[in-house]
Structure formats: C-alpha cells, structure tokens
Amino acid sequence: MGLQPLFLSLVCFIAAAHAGQLAVQSPRLIVTGPDGGQLRSETLPLTKRPDPVTLGPSDTLKLAFQVTEQATDNGVQPHQTFLRFFDPTTGEEGIQPVKTSPSGKAKFELNMAKPPSSLPPSGAAPLHVTLLLGSFVHSPATIDLFDLHVPPSAPPPVHSEEAFYHPRPELSHTFRSEPNPPPRLISAFFALLVLGPWAVLFVLWGAIRPGVPHLFSPSVLSFLLSLGVIEGLLFWYWIELRLGQILLYGAGAATLALLTGKQALAGIAERRTRSH
Amino acid sequence: MLPSLGAIFFSLFGLFAAVPVQARSSTGNSVLVVLQPDLKRDNFTIFFDNLEKRGYDLTLRTPEDDALPIIRDDNPTYSHIILFAPDIKSFSQDVTPQSLVTVLNAGTNLIVALSPTQSPVFTLASEFSLILPPPSTPLISHFPARDSPPSVIPVAVPPKHPLLTPNTPPVWYSGIPFAHGNNPLLVPILHAPAESFASDTDSDAGAEALFDAAERGGEGLWAGSAMGIVTGFQTRDNSARVTWVGGIELFTDAYAHKSLPSGEKSGNEQFARDVAAWTFQENLVLRIDSITHHLLNETVPREHYTINENIVFEAHISRYDSERGWSPYSGLHDLQLEFTMLDPHIRTALLPVTSKLGLYQAAFRIPDRHGVFKFVLDYRRRGWTILKATTTVPVVPPRHDGYPRFLSAAWPYYAGAISTSLGFFVFAALWLAGDDKERKKGKATKTE
Amino acid sequence: MAGPKSSSNASKRAAATAAATPSKPAPSSSSAPAPASASTVALHTLWAAYLDATPSRLKLVDAFLVFLVLSGVIQFVYCVLVTSFPFNAFLAGFASTVGQFVLTASLRSQVNAKNRALFKDVSPERAFADFVVGSVVLHFFVFNFLG
Numbered sequence: 001m002g003l004q005p006l007f008l009s010l011v012c013f014i015a016a017a018h019a020g021q022l023a024v025q026s027p028r029l030i031v032t033g034p035d036g037g038q039l040r041s042e043t044l045p046l047t048k049r050p051d052p053v054t055l056g057p058s059d060t061l062k063l064a065f066q067v068t069e070q071a072t073d074n075g076v077q078p079h080q081t082f083l084r085f086f087d088p089t090t091g092e093e094g095i096q097p098v099k100t101s102p103s104g105k106a107k108f109e110l111n112m113a114k115p116p117s118s119l120p121p122s123g124a125a126p127l128h129v130t131l132l133l134g135s136f137v138h139s140p141a142t143i144d145l146f147d148l149h150v151p152p153s154a155p156p157p158v159h160s161e162e163a164f165y166h167p168r169p170e171l172s173h174t175f176r177s178e179p180n181p182p183p184r185l186i187s188a189f190f191a192l193l194v195l196g197p198w199a200v201l202f203v204l205w206g207a208i209r210p211g212v213p214h215l216f217s218p219s220v221l222s223f224l225l226s227l228g229v230i231e232g233l234l235f236w237y238w239i240e241l242r243l244g245q246i247l248l249y250g251a252g253a254a255t256l257a258l259l260t261g262k263q264a265l266a267g268i269a270e271r272r273t274r275s276h
Numbered sequence: 277m278l279p280s281l282g283a284i285f286f287s288l289f290g291l292f293a294a295v296p297v298q299a300r301s302s303t304g305n306s307v308l309v310v311l312q313p314d315l316k317r318d319n320f321t322i323f324f325d326n327l328e329k330r331g332y333d334l335t336l337r338t339p340e341d342d343a344l345p346i347i348r349d350d351n352p353t354y355s356h357i358i359l360f361a362p363d364i365k366s367f368s369q370d371v372t373p374q375s376l377v378t379v380l381n382a383g384t385n386l387i388v389a390l391s392p393t394q395s396p397v398f399t400l401a402s403e404f405s406l407i408l409p410p411p412s413t414p415l416i417s418h419f420p421a422r423d424s425p426p427s428v429i430p431v432a433v434p435p436k437h438p439l440l441t442p443n444t445p446p447v448w449y450s451g452i453p454f455a456h457g458n459n460p461l462l463v464p465i466l467h468a469p470a471e472s473f474a475s476d477t478d479s480d481a482g483a484e485a486l487f488d489a490a491e492r493g494g495e496g497l498w499a500g501s502a503m504g505i506v507t508g509f510q511t512r513d514n515s516a517r518v519t520w521v522g523g524i525e526l527f528t529d530a531y532a533h534k535s536l537p538s539g540e541k542s543g544n545e546q547f548a549r550d551v552a553a554w555t556f557q558e559n560l561v562l563r564i565d566s567i568t569h570h571l572l573n574e575t576v577p578r579e580h581y582t583i584n585e586n587i588v589f590e591a592h593i594s595r596y597d598s599e600r601g602w603s604p605y606s607g608l609h610d611l612q613l614e615f616t617m618l619d620p621h622i623r624t625a626l627l628p629v630t631s632k633l634g635l636y637q638a639a640f641r642i643p644d645r646h647g648v649f650k651f652v653l654d655y656r657r658r659g660w661t662i663l664k665a666t667t668t669v670p671v672v673p674p675r676h677d678g679y680p681r682f683l684s685a686a687w688p689y690y691a692g693a694i695s696t697s698l699g700f701f702v703f704a705a706l707w708l709a710g711d712d713k714e715r716k717k718g719k720a721t722k723t724e
Numbered sequence: 725m726a727g728p729k730s731s732s733n734a735s736k737r738a739a740a741t742a743a744a745t746p747s748k749p750a751p752s753s754s755s756a757p758a759p760a761s762a763s764t765v766a767l768h769t770l771w772a773a774y775l776d777a778t779p780s781r782l783k784l785v786d787a788f789l790v791f792l793v794l795s796g797v798i799q800f801v802y803c804v805l806v807t808s809f810p811f812n813a814f815l816a817g818f819a820s821t822v823g824q825f826v827l828t829a830s831l832r833s834q835v836n837a838k839n840r841a842l843f844k845d846v847s848p849e850r851a852f853a854d855f856v857v858g859s860v861v862l863h864f865f866v867f868n869f870l871g
Contacts, residue, residue, distance in 0.1 A: 079480040080418055084470060084500065093470065095499040097490045100483060117496060132471050134418025135480050136426065142419070142471070159458045164656045167610045171623040173643035175584070179809040181685040190802040191687040194817075195695055197794035204787035205706070208780050215709035224705050230860055231697050238867040250864070261856065264708060265849040272848070679810075681871060686810050688802045689817030692795050693866050696820040699795075700859050703788045703828075707852065710781065 020071045022078055022133040022141040027065035029146070034058040034113070044145060052126050052147040058113040061148075067104035067133060075104030080134030083108060085120055085127045085148070092120035092156065112150060121156040214268075223264035226257035300330040300598040301556045303383060304355025308346060309336045310371065312361035315524070320360075323527045323548050330598075332356075332556070342368035352379040356556045360524055362391035373400040385517045385555050389524035392452050404509045405457030406520055409474040409498040415453045415505065415522065417472035422537040428525075430536050431469055431505065433543055438659045439465065439508075439554040445543035448531040451523015453503035463508035463658045465519070465551065473499030506551060508659070515661040519555040553598065554659070561596035562605065562661045565634070569651060569669065572639060580670040581642055582678065588639045589613055589651050591626060591665065604634020611663075613638045614652040617645065617671075626653065646673045785832040789825060796821035816869040823862040831855040 024046070031040040031053060039059065044050055055061055063083075069076050077100050085094040096118040100106040110116070120127070126147035134140040181187075214220050230253045237246040307327065311317070317324060317336060324334055335354070337344045339361045346357055347370055357379065361367070373396060380386060388397055394411035401408055416426040433444040453468040474497070477485055490497040505522040525531055532544040553559055570577050572586040581587055591613075595605035606628035615622040621643045629635045642649075649671050655663035682690075778786070796818055803814045834843050834851035843851070 077480060077483055079475075079477065079483050079486070080471075080473065081483065082471075082473070082499065086470070093500050093502050095473070095497055097487045097497060099487050132419075134426075134471065136418070136478070137480060139421040140418040140471070157458060159460050161656075162460050164654065165460050165658060168612060168623060170612075170625070171614075171620055173621050173641075173645075175641075175644050179685070179807065181683060181809075182806045184684045186806055187684045187687040190798065190806065191691040194688045194691040194795055194798050194802075196798065197791045198695070198699075200794060201699065201787060201791040204790065205784065208783045208787060210706050210710045210780060210784050212706065212709035213711055215705070220708045224701075224708060227704055227856065227860075228701060231701055231863065234697065234860075234863050234867045235694065237864075238870055246864075254860075257856075257860075261853060265853055268708070269847060269849045679871065683810060683813075685807050686813035686817075686871070688799055689813040690870065692799045692817035693820045693863075693870050695795055696792065696824050696866070697863050699788065699791055700824060700863070703784070704856060704859075706784060707781075710784070 020069045021139045022076070022135060023068050023070040024065045024131065024133070024141075024143055025068050025073065027063065027145070029053065030062040030064075031055065032060045032062070046143060049144060050146050052149055054149040055110070055112045055151070057151045058111075060112065061110040063098075063108040063110075063145075065106055065131075067100055067106060069138060075102075076135070076138065077102045077104055078133050078135040078138065080132060080140075081106055082132040082134075083145075084130040084132055085118070086130065087120060087122060087125055087127050089125040090121070090123060092122070094118040094120035115150075115153075119150070119153075121153045122150050123152050123155075217264075217267065219260065219264040219267045223257065223260040226253060226260050229253045230257060300553070300558050301332070301355065302561045302596040302602075303385070303557045305332050306354045307332045307334050307356045307358060307556075308344065308354040309334055309358045310339055310346075310361050311336055312364050313338055314363075315360060319528050319530070322529050322532045322545050323552075326545070326549050327552060330553075330558075339364045339367045339371060342370050345370035346384075347375050347379055350378070352382045352384040354379075354384060356385045357387075359386060359388045359397065360527075362389045362395060362397060362524055363393040365395055367396065372396070373403065376400060377403070380511060380516050380518060381514065383514050383516050385557060387519045387521065387552065387555050389521045389527075390452055390454075391523060401454065401520060404518065404520065405459035405462055406504070406507065407455040407457060409452055409454070410476075413452065413474040413476045413498070415449070415451060415468055415472050415474050415498075415503075417469055419469065419471035420537055429469065429472060430542070431466060433466065433547060437465065439463075439560055440550045441546050444546045444550070445540055446536055447526060447544045447547045448534050448536075448542050449505055449523060450525045450531075451505065451521070453498050453505055453522060454507070454520070455498065455502070456504055456507065460656070460658070461509055461512060462504075463510060464504050465508055465554075466504070466506035466547075467501045468503040468505050470501040472503075473497055474503075508551075508554065510659075510662065512662065515561075517555045517557065519551055521551070557596070558598040559596070560660045562608075562655075562663055563594050563596075563602070564653065564663055564665045565592040565594050565604075567591045567651070567653065567665050567667055569667070578669075580672050582672055582674050583642055583644045583646055585642050586639065587642055588637060589626070591636045591653055592634050593636060593663070594634060604632075606630075606633050606635070608636070608655070610657075611636055611653070611655055614654070615640065615643070615649055616652055617647045617649045620652070621645065621649070642671055646671050779837070782832060782836060785828060785835075789828055789832070792821045792825040792828065796825070810871055812869055812871045816866045816871070819869075820862065820866040823866075824859065827855055827858045827862065 027044040027046065029040065029042055029044055029050075030038060033039050033056070040053070042050070053061065066075050067078055067081060068074060081098045081100045083096045083098055085096070087093070096108070096116060098106045098108045110119070126149045129145045129148050131143040131145055132140070133143070230250065233241075233246060233249050233253055241249075309324070328334060335344060344353070345368075346353060357376075359371075359376075376386065377400075388400070390397060390401060390408070392412050392414045398408055398411075414427045415429065417429045418426055420430075422430070428448060428450045430446045431449045432446045433440060435443050447466070449466075453472065453474050456462055456464060473486075475482065475486055477483075486497075490499075504520075506526070507520050509518045509520070510516070511518075521527075526544060527548050528544075531542060532548075534542055534544075536542050567590065568577055569587060569589045571581070572588055591611075593605055593608065594602045595607070596602055608628065611626040613622075613624055613626040614620040622640055624638050624640055626636045626638045629637050647670075649669055651665075651667050651669065653663060653665045799814065799818050799821065803818070808814050831851055831854075833839055834846050835848040
C-alpha cells in the first residue's frame, strides 16, 4: 500500500461531516444467580458511576441498551460497540464486541460459569467497564458504565525467563552452624577429671610397691631415656612439627631406642635365665 | 550458534573501534535503506536527514537491486538496515528472512516497517513473537472525533519510557497493530490506543461482520491497548536490536508536518529519531569492561578459594553515550551477582562503589560447600543491552592443617592422649626397672 | 581400697571370717539378705584369691589397665554429655586408651606364667619389645589424629 491512495482517502474523508454524537439510552443491568433468581436489576444512571457490580463464580450479568444519535434519539447501528474491561492495577485489558441491531438495540450477557476469552485476567481490584461507541458517520462516545468485581482468575501466563528481567529475590547460604564450644570451665573440669585416674594408678601401684632396683642400670636408663625422647618428639609433633620432620627425627630416635632396647632387654633376659 | 558468541562480541567491539569519531552509534555508521519503488527518499526527508546529521552514512537501494547485498560471504555489509518495503512480495536473493536473521545474529540492527499487505516480512515478524492480524485489516480508530480518516490515528506516546524523549507529543500513525507473544526479549515501545481495533470494513454496516469475525476467529479481535504498533526486540546473545513498526507512514514528512487535532505539532519527528537512536545502539548500551575477584583485604585473584572465606567480586561497567562515547557508568542499582554450583547458592546485590566510577562490588562469605563454583553476572532489562559474564573458580576444603586447633572443647581429649603416653612411659620404666619378683614371691609363699 | 594394702595373710583371714559370718545367722533370721550376702562373699573370695595368686608384676599391669579403663570412660562420658566436637580429637583420645589397653592386655597374657605353654616361643622380653613398638606406633597415630 503506497501513500498516495491513503492521502486520497484522507481528502475524501474531510468532505464527510460528522452527523452527530452517539449516545446510549435506557441501559439496563440485571444480575442473576446460578438458580436464575434476580440478584440485582437497575437502570444505569450514566451521570454517575453506580455501586460496583459483584459477580459470583456462576452468576450471570445481562446488559441491554440502545445506541442512539444524541440529537435525534433515533436508534443507530454504530460500527464499533465494544465493552472494554480494564484492570488499572495490572494494565490487563479485554475488549468485547457487542452485537447491535440496525435499530441500535444491543444485548450483552456475561456468564461467569463460562467467561469469554475477552475477559482479562483479574485480581482483587475491580475491572473498569467502559462502553466504546464508534462510527464512520457519528462522533464517537466513551461511556463509563460501572466497576465490576469478578472472582479472581488464574494469573496471566508468565514466560519462564520473565523473572530475569526484574530484580530477583536475594539468596543467602545457610551455613552449617558452628559447633558451640561448651563453657571452658566444664572442659577444664573434665580435663582434670581425665587426669584423675593418675591418683588411682598411684594408689594401686603404691599398694603393689613395685621395686625399681635396676632403674639406674645404664642399659635400662638409656633405653628409658630414648623412649622418653620418642614420646617427647611425638608431643612436639602434635604442637608444631611437620610430618617430614617427625619422620626424620623419629627415625633417629627409633634407631637409638632399638640399640639401647636390645641391650636393656638382653640384660633383663640374662638376669631372668640366671635366676632360674 | 553458541561458539560464535564470543566472536560476535569481538566483532562488535572491533566495529566500534573502527568507527570514526563523529558517529553516534556504538556499532557503526553505515546504514542500508531498502526502499520499495513507489516510495521516494523525498517522502522521508526529515527522518533521513536527521540520521545523516547524526553521522550516519545512508545507502538507498530497491528491494530487487542486489548490487548492494546486505550480506557478503556471510559477513554483514552494513551496520544497520532500514527495511522500508512492506508491500514487496519478491526481494532479490540476498534479502530473505534467513539472511536478515543472519545479519542480526552478526550484530546488525534493523528497522522493519510492516503494512496491511501480506509480504515475506510478515513471516519474519512471527519469528519475533509478533502475532499479526489477517492481511488487509488496518488499525482504525473512531476516537477522537477528528478530520482525518479512521485509519490515520493520533497515538499518545508514553510520557516515561526508557528509550523515548519524555513528554513527546502524540504521533500520527497508520498501519497495522500486532499482538505480543509471551517473549521477554520484546521491548514494547508504542501501544495502540485502547479504542482502536483492526478491521477491514469501511462503513457502519460492517458492524455485524466485525462482531462475527471477533466471535469466530481463534485469535479474536486485534483491539485495545494491549496491541503494539511499534515494538523493539533485542537478541539474547549479542543484544542486536530490531524495531518493528506497523506502518511506514509514521516516518514520513507528511505525518511529521501534520498537526494534531489539538493543533500542536505532532511528535513523529522526535519519536522516529528516538526509535532509530535506540535501534542503532546509540543509547541504553552497556558493556562489561572486566570482572575480577579476590579475597577480602587482598587485591589479586586466587587460583582457588577455601570454603567460608570472605570474597569480593568486582565488575567494571561502561555505558555508551552518543555524544561522548564509552565512559565508566555507576548508574545501575539493580545489578545482581550469583555464586552458583548447579544452582545459585548466593544471589546478592552488585552495587556501585562510590569511590570509583564504573566499579561495582559484592562481598560475601563463600558457602561451606566445596566444588567448582561460577560467578554469574546476568543483567537483563527491557531496552538495555544484556550484560552477561561468568567466571569459574574452584572452592576447596581447608588444608589438613587449616582447621582451628587447640580448642577448649577438646581439652579432655588432649589430656587423655597425653595421659596415656605418659602412663605408658611410667609403666615401661617400672617394668624395666623392676625385678621379676613373682618367682621369688611365689617361692616365698610356697615355703611359708 | 584397703584390700591390696593389707598383707595377704590378713586378707585371707578377713575373707575367711566374711565367709563364715553369713552361715551363722542363716538358720535364725529370714533368708532375705542371703543372696546379697552370698554375692558379697563370692566377690570377697575372688578378690582374696586374686591378691593371693597374682604375681605383683601382673598386678602392676592390672593397675595400669584400670587406669586406662577409667581414662577412656571419662572421655567417653565427656563426649556423650558435653560435646563430641572436635570428633577427631575424641577418636584420638579415646582410641589411645583403648589401643593402649589392648596392647597392655596382650603383654599381660604373654608374660603370664600360666600361659607359658601357649607362648612357648615368646620370651617376656620379646613380648615387652613388641609392646613398646606397638605403643610408639599407636601414639604416633594418636597425635597425628588429635588435630
């Protein structure tokens, strides 16, 4: 489509004058319950907005009116007779054409048990219902009808990636709780308690009274000392030594203990066989 | 397509680097205008002159003329393409929906005009999640009462839109409306008026046909303000931009000069300029200059991090300005950073640092889970360049000597271990130093 | 623990008296306290026999075993009642007493004259050398694991 035909039609159009303003007459609203009983029936005032209309999940709303030319009150059939349902809180909008007879008589029925696809997804806020009248020969009219409360519908489908286009909820990691150390006093008390058996040991050994006649024999003493060195090294390892160090020093101490131990135990064995 | 993503980015930046200083676009100044034969450059003097004033280098051709192909050896030949040929049914070989998608994926930006005439561009539009009305059903509106045909409609411009000049006056529009598919890559720019609808009837007698069409058609009626008439689209991978315009007349001198019903000047010139500026990557263009990470109180990134450590992620972001070019930008306040291993473990705000322009930081404690984590920066806002950056970092458990030691809770156990060792030593001493008294004692008992 | 302190003869006598005592009132009074007394008597007899028949070198070992059991039990109680954290430290501390107990008990059975037939080829010195080597290795692992 080029531009020339368009401009041509524009020029033609300016010649045609508007034949007057469109209007509605005797708009009537009826709400019936699921059993067919009338819940509400009134003529809409149009000058001011009536009380909001509330529909239950299986109620039916019926709307009847006549489109007229305002100046003459003659019924006319406009090109556009649309009901617009609009939720200003979400911006959701639905447009529903209404069938109008050549004499301008129009009827619309909204059955909530079978809502038309033109009814937009609704939330808690009411839908503004507006009547749009448009014509090629008459001036258009926008008529505010009423606010409509309908049962909330399922929310409109949201694209799976839509969430990426908005700030997303923050996430934080739940750390495993740090074990709460018991009071130091209790730990210290139990540490002392663990050392308690020494008292028992001393008492028992005291009762047995083991003699230590060979404690200062050179072979036994040197073996004991090398054992002490090994145990000391192990303690030191716990405090600060690295594995390589303990293996190196430990090898030395172990060699020493091996030699002295051989000697000490040989001495003891000799003593034992002699006493036989 | 994925492996070439990096290449696309580099070519984008390469293009930018090669652009002369006067160009307003961040991606180049060469523009190909494909104009259908019944339209002349003279119909769009204001629009095209404005582009040339902004440093663009316009090349005009007809749809059938393939002396200036839009693509040569798989490389796009122009930075931007304006496709003003909505009524053309046959293009030359180089202009196909496929080639247009190819140049788009290579970073070329497009402005595509539609009309009520069915054409190859129609099929392309459906690839961009636009649902077009049946052919030959232009948008009409009887509102407001005015001295122009119902298909020539003044449309209010949203006063606050990220890519439009605030408070642009209404624009004259004539063309088709389209419904938006459920696609977040779409950037609606201009919606149809609430009272408007698509119809092929031209007298009030068509009311019944209109009603029947709406009742019968699966798609219903193209009516109301949910319909788009100018809609942008930004590709996911390289943020190349396409703007779909339902009618070419929007850009004409006639509409730019045409007074609104209120008597004031129409906003067409300003609106067309804004749309072209956005489409040609002049504004709302961002890039990530660099990302890095380091331990709190350090400055250099580590090869790996240990669980529970406090870490800082940093990003440097620049924004393109058509006057000044690229410069560090601290104006993003809804950036978020994710720290993910399969799922995001942490999602936190990546906030601008006041001390340094363009620097954004997030500090957090690494979760007590080890494995290969990713820092993910994924910023998508309608109209803005998509920012994406990820970097991988291994998170390891502490070394064997990295745990806290000498805890008070373990005092009894330490005492127990030391006590056993000491006990062993004393016992060994007693055993070695002692005599084998049992024999003597045994004898003594026996003799007693 | 007065038992071990008294001489073996004295305890033998005490045991004898203890054994004699319950037999006297048994016919006159009710039989109610009899089972308790009987078990006490049995324990006393066992105790006396232990004191009498066990060589003092084995008593030395037994005292050490008692020491190890008590150390282990207290650590276990602390672990159950207070905290098992750090668990590796508990394992190291507790295992040191258990391991030492096993090694010591093994030493005891090998040097026990009653088991001579069983360990014909193992001299008491050899047994002690094994005990020392085993203990040193155990302590190495314990301190390694103590954290």
